[in-house]
Amino acid sequence: MDRRQLLLGGAGAGALLAVPGRAAVAAYSAEDSDGFPMPAPLQRLLPRLPDLDPSRTRLELGWRFHEGDIPTPEPQGHNDTYLSVKAGNARGAAAMAYDDTDWAEVRLPHDWAAGQPFVRTANVSEGYRPRGIGWYRRALRLDPADRGKTIEIHFDGIATDATIWVNGSVAAHNWSGYNSIYVDLTPFARFGDETNVIVVRVDADAKEGWWYEGAGLYRHVWLVRRASVAIISDGVHCDPRQGGDGRWRVPVTATLANIDRAAASVTVEAALLDPDGREIATQRTDVTVPVLGRADAALTLDAGNPARWSVEAPTLHAVRTRVLRGGEIVDERRVAIGFRTVRFDADKGLFVNEQPVKLKGVCLHQDHAGVGVAIPDALLAWRLERLKAMGCNAIRMSHNAPTAELLDWCDRMGFLVMDENRNFNPAPDYLAQLEWLVRRDRNRPSVILWSVFNEEPMQGTEAGVEMVRRMSAAVRRLDDSRPITAAMNGSFYNPSNVSTVVDVMGFNYYQGDYDKFHRLNPTKPMTSSEDTSAFETRGAFATDRAGHVITSYDTEAAPWGGTHRASWKNIAERPFVAGGFVWTGFDYHGEPTPHEWPTISSFFGILDLCGFPKTAFDIHSAHWVDDRPVVAIAPHWTWPGREGQPIKVFVTSNAETVALRLNGRDLGVQRVDRIMGNEWTVPYAPGRIEARAMRGGKIVATAVHETAGPPVALRLTPARMVMAGDDEDAQPITIDAVDARGRHVPTANLATRFTVEGATLLGVGNGDPNCHETEQFAGPAGERSLFNGLAQLIVRADAGGGRIVVRATASGLKPAALKLDRADIAPRPQVAMVPAVSKVRDWRRSPAFAQRPDPGLAPADGDNNSWDFIHSGEPTPAEAQPGWRIYRARFIPWKRIAAEGGVITFDALGGKAELWVDGTRIAVKEGAATAPLSAPIAPSAGPRVVALLVNAPAGQPSGILGPVAITGR
Ligand code: GAL
Helix, strand or coil, X not given: CCHHHHHHCCCCHHHHCCCHHHHHXXXXXXCCCCCCCCCCCECCCCCCCCCCCCCEEEXXXXXXXXXXXXXXXXXXXXXXXXXXXXXXXXXXXXXXXXXXXXXXXXXCCCCHHHHCCCCCCCCCCCCCCCCCEEEEEEEECCCHHHCCCEEEEEECCEECEEEEEECCEEEEEECCCCCCEEEECHHHCCCCCCCEEEEEEEEXXXXXXXXXXXXXXXXXXXEEEECCEEXXXXXXXXCCEECCCCXXXXXEEEEEEECCCCCEEEEEEEEEECCCCCEEEEEXXXXXXXXXXXXXXXXXXXXXXXXXXXXXXXXXXXXXXXXXXXXXXXXXXXXEECCCCEEEECCCEEEECCEECCEEXXXXXXXXXXXXXXXXXXXXXHHHHHHHHCXXXXXXXXXXXXXXXXXXXXXXXXXXXXXXXXXXXXXXXXHHHHHHHHHHXXXXXXXXXXXXXXXXXXXXXHHHHHXXXXXXXXXXXXXXXXXXXXXXXXXXXXXXXXXXXXCEEEEECCHHHHHHHHHHCCXXXXXXXXXXXXXXCCCCCCCECCCCECCCCCCCECCCCCCHHHHHHHHHCCCCECEEEEECCECCECCCCXXXXXXXXXXCXXXXXXXXXXXXXXXXXXXXXXXXXXXXXXXXXXXXCCCCCXXXXXXXXXXXXXXXXXXXXXXXXXXXXXXXXXXXXXXXCCCEEEEEEEECCEEEEEEEXXXXXXXXXXXXXXXXXXXXXXXCCEEEEEEEEECCCCCECCCCCCEEEEEEECEEEEEEECCCCCCCCCCCCCCCEEEEECECCEEEEEEEECECCEEEEEEEECCCCECEEEEEEEECCCCCCECCCCCCCEECCEEEECCCECCCCCCCCCCCCCCCCCCEEEECCCCCCCECCCEEEEEEEEECCCHHHHHHCEEEEEEEEECEEEEEECCEEEEEECXXXXXXXXXXXXXXXXXXXXXXXXXXXXCCCCEECCCEEEEEC
């Protein structure tokens, strides 16, 4: 079954461009019914992000991983040194022939730091998790039909510094954990039975942030195969503009490359598709692409008066760009676009489609409990749904380029994005990172601002200004439709400061300076780029300094920040401030400010590390939700032993008035203070506390907490009752404890254990910044303590239809079982896994001899010239005279072969031959015709020497004409 049809009843472009967020939000109204803070499970599948580039295939299975560094062995002797620096000859773990059979098999995305224990001596800002160095290897076969195509591997993100080898040659160095690396395999590629070997050394000790950054190949990896004349990666730029006549036009520029041996003339066709997939406009143009060069095809599509993209209705259109050669479609790419205008006004803030929009934003790091930075696409969508549910409309990708899928969801769910660059540096290597970001994201309707830096100490210097000017110019060359900002934290009034050279001034904190800056710079639009930095421990309502617990009454904040309420008040009251971005939407590992060890994650989040809401969630819901009434009560109402003592009851709502009742008794009505909330002091009595939010005297929403009894049973609550059995869909499942009447027990902190069938347990968490329990498990069973009533496990559905069953137990409690449906939906294609085989690839070939030479004959060390260098499978010319040659190779046997012996196999050998290994003749080939030859080899550790004596006939192919493999017996 096609999952999209299942979900949306159609498979056109409309279905491809579906908007999952909107349906989801409605279901959140059930929140807080019994004090359980999570939304009711949805009964539907999450739409999968569409594959807009058919030339890409996922390359995420069958990777081998080694944690720790593997030093490259020092070459021995002159010849070894000479060869060690030649193309194709990488040594050690980067060598094609390296034995990785005892490395762990992992699938990507993979964050190896997420499974690390917390270590006191490790870096505090990175969350006390050692990161270190790791190696990945993947063997890969390419279909001979792909010969002549452009072949790339796309690593969407590697934390952090990476060196990538393809078939023994360095193919890329990368120095940022936040940008994609497009590796051109084409010149190195081998086809058919010749395996290709991809090796990545990752140095995750390199730091780019002061937060948890993860380690390894933590985003998607793709194999890309394209026609020899095709559009380059990120090679389509669509730039919708509204003309003075009110009509919309979409200038489309496609950049093509040609790897053929002759210039190529092709036709480029661009079509604008409406949300239902119907063509609205089509244009064609011809372009000639030079050999190993590039050419742009520029077209303009007349879109008329299309439906707009907005936060409330994020309508997406698509531009389909095709390359036709000789009338045949050889390449096709789709780009999702939206029609919207964006304008920042210095007095009135932001206008989208000429409607005022206040940025109700959050800053986000890429990190979630249990999975670290390797967040599944579906979990990204779930996190965004949580933000949507509290009225959030904007996200600042702090402080780096996010994964593409996060922005794909933003386009579809209607978020406004400040897309931020990581490294403040206009030097070419770093400028390339910024340019990549703009190329990748410039088609996205969600992206409304480019941010060139966050809080740089050089922001108030002449050098800083010169740097921003250069970086801004680079951005504008690629996209002049969006304003550029920089997130400054001070130096606003220095004679040289970067606010003078950005389009929109970004204020981090310094809320007391908003008015002064605006007064001194009345024509400069401004937004808060970062604010708040308040602290809350989810579910805690008293601060315990020694225990590193911080109350959730929104009373504590970093000295440079402010409470959630005070910070928003400063923004809400000023129309000239376009909006704000709360630090942060979710907690993240690392930066445990204001604490240190043993605290391992932050307190800043509106939601905790698992996405469980803190009081801040209710505060912002009251601030930001306009389309439905909301009301919430803090704290919970289970305080045994506190009977008769006063409890501060804090109510947040967006209604007009709110009435509080305890056990049916009226505690008074207050006019709602939408920003600061409303407070009562209530002597505690167990029972039922209820807040009734009213408009025009009518109750429009209620919130209730009931005093829970002791926990008697566990409960499991998923986000969705059905998952796609595509080996990819993932979701969080909440574990909580309930009392004898089935009510959530907010004070339970007991240990739980669980097992998962039909799905893979990716990780666990509970939102406690002080918890050191492991977040990952090797098998289907795990454990986690509830923290203030809640814990979470994250599961990924296995492939195929059927059931997912999760069982949870806790000592003395009734266990819980949860059954989910797994819809039979085909997994996305993955590049086939290739069994690891040891190959002998590099040979020296002697000059020709008329007589049979001694098989022990070898070139002198230092003689790099008298004997040829040849590669098995690369044919050499037929001999003019019959005669003899020696082919010599050295190899290090893989551990198993060294211990048990093996078999050496020549797939295709031309001429009569004698095969010698370590000075012993082990096989003879009698016939001259090309044929395979194989023979057992004895166990022995290396290095081993193979000498092949070939008696070649004249005029026929001879020598090593195919791969040479060493396999187990
Ligand atoms: C800001 C910074 C953020 C985070 C925050 C904590 O200065 O931009 O990355 O460190 O402080 O309050």
